[in-house]
Amino acid sequence: MKPVVSEKFERLLQLARTPGQGAPSPPLVHVHRAVMLLHGDCAAEISRVSLARELGLNRDYLGKIFKRCTGMEIREYLNRLRVLKAAEYLAGCDERVIHISGMAGFENLRTFNRAFCRVMEMRPMEYRRMSRKREMRQVEMSANDETGKDVVCYKIRIPEP
Numbered sequence: 001m002k003p004v005v006s007e008k009f010e011r012l013l014q015l016a017r018t019p020g021q022g023a024p025s026p027p028l029v030h031v032h033r034a035v036m037l038l039h040g041d042c043a044a045e046i047s048r049v050s051l052a053r054e055l056g057l058n059r060d061y062l063g064k065i066f067k068r069c070t071g072m073e074i075r076e077y078l079n080r081l082r083v084l085k086a087a088e089y090l091a092g093c094d095e096r097v098i099h100i101s102g103m104a105g106f107e108n109l110r111t112f113n114r115a116f117c118r119v120m121e122m123r124p125m126e127y128r129r130m131s132r133k134r135e136m137r138q139v140e141m142s143a144n145d146e147t148g149k150d151v152v153c154y155k156i157r158i159p160e161p
Helices: 007-017 026-040 048-055 059-070 074-092 097-103 109-120 124-133
Strands: 136-144 150-159
Touching: 026 048, 026 059, 026 074, 048 059, 048 074, 059 074, 074 097, 074 109, 074 124, 097 109, 097 124, 109 124
Parallel strands: none
Antiparallel strands: 136 150
């Protein structure tokens, strides 16, 4: 399975939340704020333009620094968050996949299935079956506020290799 967030981004987030390391660079602060907004409501309709407007930044600048800091585009990061949210629902409830895809923020089932397969390397129904049968290991994706406190944390279970 592909990592949910890149090691480079994890190091940057750690820097941003470690007190006493000096002030993080402005691009890192902007990316951190963007990540906080994305984690806040990943099911909402969010675009690079709306995110940049919320942060008071140029959309191209935000896209550039986000990719440089995280190793992925905003849309890819958002889709990974949405897939993690959907995986929680799949493992924990019996809702139909089409409803879960909507609750996670995907506009249609086809896009959801492609994103889910890309991130989890299996289909949603396979994940649901495996999550109920096999031993799973936990993977987390979180963001922290300015004080270093966890704000949002997605904890999902993925099949052991």
